[in-house]
Amino acid sequence: MNIGQAAEASGVSAKMIRHYEAIGLVPPAERRESGYREYDPEDVHRLGFVRRARDLGFSLERIRVLLGLWGDPGRSSAEVKALALAHVEELEGKARHLREMADVLRGLALACDGDERPDCPIIAGLEAGPIPASRPTVDWPTSRSSSARPPSRRSPSPGRR
Amino acid sequence: MNIGQAAEASGVSAKMIRHYEAIGLVPPAERRESGYREYDPEDVHRLGFVRRARDLGFSLERIRVLLGLWGDPGRSSAEVKALALAHVEELEGKARHLREMADVLRGLALACDGDERPDCPIIAGLEAGPIPASRPTVDWPTSRSSSARPPSRRSPSPGRR
DNA sequence: CTGCGCCTTCCCATGATGGGAAGGTCAACC
C-alpha cells in the first residue's frame, strides 16, 4: 500500500510517516521502482503503535525506546513498567503545574469585580508579583513617575545619545 | 542599566528581552552611542509583568493583549477577567488532558507485573487499539525480526483516494 | 494522450527558549 493508505490505516499523517522514517524512528519503507514507498500490514501495525504512544503523551525519543522494547523478545516487563511510570510522573507533574497556574489565576479573577471600571486585581497581581517564591520584584528606585502608568510612551531620558 | 542588569532585575533573560523587543512585545529600548541597550525602572517593571504573565502560562500573544489592557486607562476589569478566565479554562483543559493520559497509562502499568518476563499489558495496550479493555484480535504477522518484510504484496485496490 | 490525484523531495513556519560564534565596548587595574 501507498503512504496515503498507510496513513489512513494507522492514523499517522503521511507527512509524519516520512518524518519518522527520516529520523530513524521507523525503518525505511520499501520502495517501488517509481520511488513510491510501499507499506505492509506490519508497517501499519508499527505506525499504529507509535500513534497510540503519542496519544499517551510519549515523546518520540521515548517511543524509540518503547519500539526497541517492543521488538526485544528478551525484554522484561519491569523495564517497560519503569519507563511507563516515569512517564506517568512526568505527565502528572505537568498537569500539576498547569493546575497550579490555573488556581493562582482563578484566585486573582475571583477578586476581580469584572465590571466596567479599570480596577483589576489580576492586572495588579501581574504588576507586582503575586506568584509566591519566585523572584522578589526588585523595588527599584521608582524615582520617576513610573509607579502608576507604565506602558506609556517612552519618557525622555536626560542626555544619552 | 544594561540588558544584563535588566535581565537580573526582571527575571527575564537577556536573550528573551531582545526577543521580546524583536517581536514588538515590548517597545525598543533606548540605545547608547555604543549600541548598548539602556533600560530604566519602567522597562524593568514591564518586563516583570511579562515574566509573571509567562509564569501563569499566558502565551506571548495573550501577553501582548494584557500589556495593552495594562496601559489602557479606559479598560474595564471585565475585559481582563474574561481573558483570564478563558485562560484558566485552557489551562485546566490541558491539565485534564495530561491527567487523562496519565490515568490510562497508570492503569496499564498497574496490570503489568513488572518482573523478568516479557509479558506486558503496557506494550499490548500500545499494540492494539484504544486503551480501555477492548482488544480487537491482532493477527498481523508480528514477526519481530526487525526488517524481514516477507511478502511485498501488491495492494489489489487500485482506486486511490 | 489527457487529466487528476497521488507521490517524491526540499524549504519554511510554528512558540518559547537557549547555545554559540564573531566582533565591539566598558571599566578596572597595573
Added chain:
DNA sequence: GGTTGACCTTCCCATCATGGGAAGGCGCAG
C-alpha cells in the same frame, strides 16, 4: 597608557512535533 575580562551587539542554528506548500514525477481512468 595598555591590557584584560566581563559585558554587549547581531546573526545563525537547535529544540519538539507538526504542518503548509512548491516543483516535479508517477499511476491509472477515461
